[in-house]
Amino acid sequence: MAKDTKINLRNQCMYSIYVRNHSEEGTFKAVISDLDRIKDLGAEILWLLPIHPVGQTNKKGTLGCPYSIEDYRKVDTAYGTLEDFIDLIEEAHKRNMKLIIDVVYNHTSHNSTLYKEHPEYFYKKANGSTGNKVGDWSDIIDLDYSLNNPKQKEFWDYQIETLKYWANVGVDGFRCDVAPLVPIEFWNIARRELKEINKDIIMLAETIEPSFIESLRKAGVVAHSDSEVFEAFDISYDYDTYEPLKAYLDGRILLEEMLNTKRIQEFIYPSNYVKMRFLENHDQPRAAKLFPSEIDLVNWTAFTFFQKGISLIYAGQEFKDANLPDLFEKDLVNWTEEKSYSEFIKKLIQIKKNKIFAQGYYEIIKSKKIGVIEAQYKYEHKNLIGIFNVERKMGFYPVDLKDGRYINLIDGKEIEVKESKINLTLKPLVIQY
Template sequence: MAELSPQAVVDEFFLKNPEFGLDVTLKELEYELDNDESGSEVARLFRKAAYLAEHYPNEERLNELLKLFDEFKRLFGEWKLAECIFRRVGEEVINPKSYSLTVIYMDPTGLRKTVIYEVFPRNHTEEGTLKALSNDLERIKNLGVDYIWLMPIYPIGEEGRKGTYGSPYAIKDYRSINPELGSFDDFKAFVDKAHSMGLKVMIDIVYNHTSRDSILLKEHPEWFLHEKGRPSRKVPEWSDIYDLDYSKKELWEYQIETLKFWARYVDGFRCDVAPLVPLEFWKRAKEEVAKVKKNVVWLAETVHPSFVKWLRDRGFKCHSDPEMHQAFEITYDYDGRERLEAYLRGEKSLSHYIDYLYIQDTLYPAEYVKLRFLENHDIPRAASLFKDELRLKNWTAFTFMLKGAMLIYAGQEYAIEKQPSLFERDPVDWESGDERFSKFIKQLITVKKRLECDKQRVYLAKEGVAVVECSNAVGIFNLEGKVGNIKLEVKGKDLLSGKRVKSKKGTLEIGFEPLIILRPQ
């Protein structure tokens, strides 16, 4: 991963020479429109072309890009890609510099096809720096993901630090880069390189608390939650932080200005324990950030329902998932995860989890987007939970097909079992990964882009066998390694194996591999 690939060199050259880069990318687009069956490579090239067009706003090239975009919509209408609009600024005589690019908000359908790749910069590489991480961008891009989410990149507090290096969520300064990761120039170079490849960048926002020796605590101790005259916290186990007090309106202004600063560089915010911060703050923050950049995606780390109740029972305000959709496009699926965990512990049946997916579809706003995941930095690796390879494949494919955006935590794509420590230097052991599973993940990402799952039905055809029915496909997932038949009328091509699948008299014999069958049009 440390070596700079030929493609990465080309991408960097294009970034420095956007006129030439745009010409080449437009030619690539013309070719891929005729040859890319899935539309994923075309979509990636459009994102890259749009980024280069911002740096080289040539009238002729913009018109050419618009024509290609119309052809893309005709061929791949199911993509619902965020539309690019080139508009004249002012009433002067047309010249290339009077054009600018605006990207409309992605609609829920587009966000539900989104794949986010989570990275812990300290532990992603042996070097543990942003420069080293940038050398892995080409591999990440080639998976087909849309966003790369950087876990907190800020300086870490020392007082009460957990472990040797501390939690990246105990932040000392919201407005600077952790020097262990590199400089601010390194951060900007990383973002520029990601953008040149068609990747969007999301950063972590941790606004419930700071480290116990933060700049804010030193300069504005009155902005913090206090108990018996001393800074305090809502969760005693979070011993390396103090909580902020959002009854102080001056704090709102400071935090919003910080968000507006970072929005100049990034494309999305993942907001840590967002329900513990007032919803009205998030609504106003979103409005203010939109004045700087209109296409920022907001992802809320909502929390387990049991945690919501525990906080409320102790007198603290904590918002529910449906409430958070007033300000956020995407919320975590920890409400579903709580039921899944009860099943995995053997306390509840699989239907206890499957049935809850219907509740989500009726309880949430119609435009809701959940972030589906089998793992992240706070929960065990999927490969450590599902030791059997076929069970892991079925659960992974099932989660990919559920309505919502999808999260991959770095290393998950190689079925790596060991979870990196949050408090130590503990690099991902890439050598222990399974290359075959990485190809499977890449295949699932391509398939997800083709699925039309806004209208979805999820049920158990028999105990241990889940069926996901979408508008253009049906998925069959043997989650418990069962044998036998299920009642299902189905005919079409399995997008994972390439084989034709057809039931006989409404009955299908189940196998051990997952199936995602494209319905005939």
């Protein structure tokens, strides 16, 4: 982690919004009208997917991908004006919420303003043409941050000035797309200069799957590990354990193997590390699609919130939307309310605000029953235990609790411990003692 990362980020919930598909209008003003609901849910940080004009050359789909950016220093007129965006920032701040924006610094669109003005800032293939290092990203061209670029310093300065521009507009931080593909030295300089504008600036890195890092390095492409990225960032994606989660769900590895990838985070990362814990995001299947069973969805969602780190909700997840909005088309979030499920999410966010999640020692306990996850926090004289029945096991489960009655913080119901055992149910359980 950056040395000055605030561990209270572990108590917070981030809410991700794709402005185009968040409402019929697809505007900043429409997002403003939804702020009270998002605030009531419990989210403290808003993350907007890219807000800039979308490149039209080689675009994907009808409307193009927001990650193929035409101009870093403008807002997409389809979303509104710069003044509308500033209004959104101010309205979020009035509600004690922070707002961060997406930064896509590995590449731009083919017809970007930056390419038109500074083609020398871009990566060149052996034949001298522009292109990209990842084959299926056909709508973008890569930038060249290397020291071999004669314009390297000028280019780095330009990119950092853009970040400073948005910080001065009022954004509270940046989610940095495929951050490991941009030199860590660049991010260190950017962080230092942004801190001079806002000492509490939030830096979130979209880190990448270990298998992707491996394939890029084999191809001779710079790809930083999560451990390296933590040098400049406050938060990193949890893709190092999301990939094993998918392997477990596909039946390729056992539950304990997957959990081991989470356990090792406690000693391979800095002590103040903050992971962004998620079951879904704009690049991955909806949680409700991944877990069609309500029982499985509830248990995995509760465990995801229980883990050490900041929690992510992708707009619509709180209503159990199973459709992942298309990045390239108008494809609205399904706002048909699942009241009981949104209240469940709200309760998990409330529980997460307990300071034990930020300051406590976290441990995923060796399973006492195959198919059940048990994890705990210890801080001062308090303990928090979570039990998640992810494989629908029945019977008794041994716990390190004195006999008696306890309250499940999730649903408020009593749980009896008798002879140091509880009777397993299909619902997730969180107890403080």
